[in-house]
Amino acid sequence: MTLRQRAGSLAxxxxxxxxxxxxxxxxxxxLAGLAVALAARTDISQGPRGLLIAAGYRWRLPLAQAFTLGNVVLCRASAAExxxxxxxxxxxxxxCSQYAWCLGLPFLPLYLAAAAWSMLRTGNPGTANIxxxxxxxxxxxxxxxxxxQA
Structure with a gap:
């Protein structure tokens, strides 16, 4: 991507x-998100609002249909989807904003602790996860x- 294209993508x-x-x-x-995206052989494209979309993620974990690492949104679907x-x-x-507020990769253990707390309280990783x-x-x-859930 040229400097002009990069500047245009942030317009x-x-x-x-x-x-x-x-x-x-x-x-x-x-950078961690890009490393995972490259290792997982995803199709990386420029997304809106400064995001990068890594489409076609096929690894088993995490189970989510989409997840983020920094400003990289990894998803199982295509970018268009x-x-x-x-x-x-x-x-x-x-x-992505939460990564910035948590100063980057410290977000991951904080998120996992919040997901574990949510599992204990509600039986799923999201409902009580801050x-x-x-x-x-x-x-x-x-x-x-x-x-x-009963």
Whole structure:
């Protein structure tokens, strides 16, 4: 991608989105996301608002239909399919911001601890997970109510 194309791909982004992108580059989380995307042989493309989309993710874990590492959104579907689901993409974008606020990769153990807490309380990793709640439970496909399934 040329400098002109890169500048054009960030046209229309807000200052906050550009800061998040820079923070996640500097804290290494986006580089980790690109490393996983390359190792998993995904198709990487420029997404909206400074995001990178790594489509065609086929590894078994995590089980989610989409997940983020820095500003990289890895998804099992094609980029076009993810872009056609703006609610899910918005949910994943909020996780990108969480990486920036957690100074990068420290987000991962914090997220896993929150998911474990949620499993203990509700029987699923999202409902009581502060990160999923802040990203939007319904948008991420999580049940809205706490409580164990019988």
């Amino acid at each position: 229309g982004t807000t200052t906050a989105q550009r800061l998040r992108r820079a923070a996640n580059l500097l804290n290494g989380s986006t 993810l872009l056609s689901r703006p609610v899910l993409l918005g949910h994943e974008e909020r996780h 990160f999923e709640r802040r990203a939007g439970l319904a948008a991420g496909g999580y049940p809205l109510r706490a409580g164990r």
